[in-house]
Amino acid sequence: xxxxxxxxxxxxxxxxxxxxxxxxxxxxxxxxxxxxxxxxxxxxxxxxxxxxxxxxxxxxxxxxxxxxxxxxxxxxxxxxxxxxxx
Numbered sequence: 386x387x388x389x390x391x392x393x394x395x396x397x398x399x400x401x402x403x404x405x406x407x408x409x410x411x412x413x414x415x416x417x418x419x420x421x422x423x424x425x426x427x428x429x430x431x432x433x434x435x436x437x438x439x440x441x442x443x444x445x446x447x448x449x450x451x452x453x454x455x456x457x458x459x460x461x462x463x464x465x466x467x468x469x470x471x
């Protein structure tokens with residue numbers, strides 16, 4: 386299973402929902418990077434994604450996007466293959 390990294394904040398319902406979707410697909414470990422407590426991490430997230438909102442989700446080296454992007458990817462049947470790709 387690919388590594389999953391998620392940029393989050395403490396109070397973010399979309400982050401909670403994204404974690405639920407990922408766990409339902411068998412993801413056991415999510416590396417969370419809290420940007421509300423780390424301004425350097427926030428700047429880095431904005432540089433690599435071009436976005437300011439959370440969550441920002443990476444599966445392996447692929448930037449999936451936010452919660453809506455994750456749900457859309459799952460709806461198209463693309464989430465599980467991405468998680469399982471080596």
